[in-house]
Amino acid sequence: MDHDIILLGASAGGVDTLTRLCRGLPRDLPAAVLVVQHITPFPRSVLPRLLSRAGPLPAAHAEEGEAIHPGRIYVARPDHHLLVNAADQRLMLRRGPQENRTRPAIDPLFRSAAIAFGPRVVGVVLSGLLDDGTAGLVAIKACGGISVVQNPEDAAWPDMPRNALRGNSPDHCVTLVEMPALLARLARSPAGPACPVPPRIAAEARIAEQEIAAMGEDAGTVGQPSRLSCPQCGGVLNEIEENRREEGHPLPLPDRPCLWGGIPRHRPGRHAGEGAGRRHAHAPRAPAPVPPHGGSSTGAEQHGRRGCGTRWSAGRGRRRRRSGRRR
Numbered sequence: 001m002d003h004d005i006i007l008l009g010a011s012a013g014g015v016d017t018l019t020r021l022c023r024g025l026p027r028d029l030p031a032a033v034l035v036v037q038h039i040t041p042f043p044r045s046v047l048p049r050l051l052s053r054a055g056p057l058p059a060a061h062a063e064e065g066e067a068i069h070p071g072r073i074y075v076a077r078p079d080h081h082l083l084v085n086a087a088d089q090r091l092m093l094r095r096g097p098q099e100n101r102t103r104p105a106i107d108p109l110f111r112s113a114a115i116a117f118g119p120r121v122v123g124v125v126l127s128g129l130l131d132d133g134t135a136g137l138v139a140i141k142a143c144g145g146i147s148v149v150q151n152p153e154d155a156a157w158p159d160m161p162r163n164a165l166r167g168n169s170p171d172h173c174v175t176l177v178e179m180p181a182l183l184a185r186l187a188r189s190p191a192g193p194a195c196p197v198p199p200r201i202a203a204e205a206r207i208a209e210q211e212i213a214a215m216g217e218d219a220g221t222v223g224q225p226s227r228l229s230c231p232q233c234g235g236v237l238n239e240i241e242e243n244r245r246e247e248g249h250p251l252p253l254p255d256r257p258c259l260w261g262g263i264p265r266h267r268p269g270r271h272a273g274e275g276a277g278r279r280h281a282h283a284p285r286a287p288a289p290v291p292p293h294g295g296s297s298t299g300a301e302q303h304g305r306r307g308c309g310t311r312w313s314a315g316r317g318r319r320r321r322r323s324g325r326r327r
Contacts, residue, residue, distance in 0.1 A: 003146060003186045004031040004070055005121045007113055009106030009136065011038040011128025013156030015047065017176060018126070019054040022073065024180030027056035031122075031187035033073045034062075034082060034113065036106045038128065041079035048075045066091045076104035081208055083112040096208045100132040108208035110136025115205055119144030119191040122183065126150045126176075128160035134167035139204075141168055144195040146186060148172045150179065 010017055014037045025033070037047055051059035051073055059073035062082050067090055068074065074091060076082035081104050083092040092112075099105035110123050110133065123140040125133040127150060137147040147170040152158035154175040165173065174182055228237040 001120050001191050002030065002188060003120055003122045003191050005068070005113055005117045006031045006033045006183055006187065007110055007121060007123045007136075007140075008033060008035045008126060009110065009124065009128075009133040009160075010036070010126040011102075011106075011130070011132060011157070011160055013127035014038065015050065017150070017156065018047070019050055020176055021126070021179055022051045022055035022057060022059070024177075025055050025057055026180075026184050028071070029057065029184060029187055030070050031183075032068045032070050033057065034068075034076075034084075034109060035059075035073060036076045036082055036104050036109050038102045038106075038132070039076075039078050039104070041103070043078060045075075045078050048073070051075065062091045062093060064091065064093045076109070079103055081105060081108045083108055083205075083209060084116040086112070086116040086205075089116050092209065094209055096210050099208070100130055102132065106133040107136040107139075108205070111139045111201055111205045112208065114140045114143040114145055115197050115202060117145075118194045118197075121145035122148060122186050124148040124150070124179070124183070125160050125164040127155040127157045129157050130159055131163035131167070133160055134164045135204075137164055137170065138168045139198075139201045142195070142198050142201060144192050146171045148174070148179070148182065148186075151175045 008018060008021070018035060018037060022033075035047075035051070039045055039047070045061070048059040048061055051057075057071060057073050059075055061077050062074040066074070068084075074082070077093060079095060080093040081096050081099075083094055084090070085092050094108075095103065096108070097103075099107050106125070110121075113121050114123075114136075121140050121143070123133075123137050123145060125137060125148075137149075141147050147164075147168060149164045149170045149172070150161045151173055152161040152165065155161050161173075164170065172182060224239050226237045226239045230237055
């Protein structure tokens with residue numbers, strides 16, 4: 001098999017970037033193109049129409065259970081993650097937990113496609129803010145696929161490409177002008193041998209497949225419980241390699257200093273600073289947060305300079321109340 005599954009992920013500046021990229025794709029491209037563009041949760045999106053007008057390949061919103069065919073562009077619907085069912089290799093639409101503060105998100109598509117198609121996948125991270133797509137490219141590489149990153153100097157918003165470069169060793173880093181020819185060449189090149197799916201990637205994919213209303217105790221637990229809580233949803237955080245709450249949404253990198261909001265009853269520099277030495281290669285240096293309740297800034301400054309080295313996941317337990325005086 002060739003590399004017949006191409007995944008495109010974009011955020012800020014992505015509409016123009018995707019339009020220009022699709023304009024350069026050949027009419028006889030022997031691969032299907034799946035697109036995730038961060039978008040507001042409004043029911044109407046004109047992105048498929050724009051991509052169809054821009055280039056020779058027809059684009060449309062993905063449908064639940066739709067088969068994937070080469071030479072077509074499938075666009076994620078607003079407020080739905082676009083996924084691939086590994087059992088029948090058809091498309092799935094899920095209103096699962098937000099990732100990187102958004103739905104649809106890039107990482108869920110990249111992970112699910114990597115599991116379903118393995119080395120046949122080519123993942124592409126384009127212009128955008130924050131780091132959506134970084135973990136997804138790691139999953140694609142782990143399953144034998146190819147990772148491509150837009151050159152940050154060429155991107156309208158370089159954060160996503162830059163974080164993707166820091167998070168893994170991409171196979172290709174090219175400008176937008178060079179990308180259509182690269183993708184056409186990769187689509188005609190043979191894929192490598194199949195690789196076993198790492199258990200953690202499979203567990204992450206299962207969580208993304210769950211509808212929020214249906215998520216229960218069987219949704220899966222990843223990581224070990226910590227003494228921190230999510231500053232956004234209040235869920236107990238589990239320590240893993242990626243910021244994920246069991247309520248669903250992972251904690252984006254820039255929010256790591258905000259973990260102070262989850263420990264208002266703890267002394268600064270205690271357990272939050274204990275993990276400061278463990279740091280992802282792709283984690284940017286975060287500004288020092290203000291310590292809670294006017295406490296000493298020493299631990300907070302250290303925490304901010306080194307970044308929140310570990311990732312966190314929220315458990316379902318209630319937030320425990322602490323009796324007695326605050327320290």
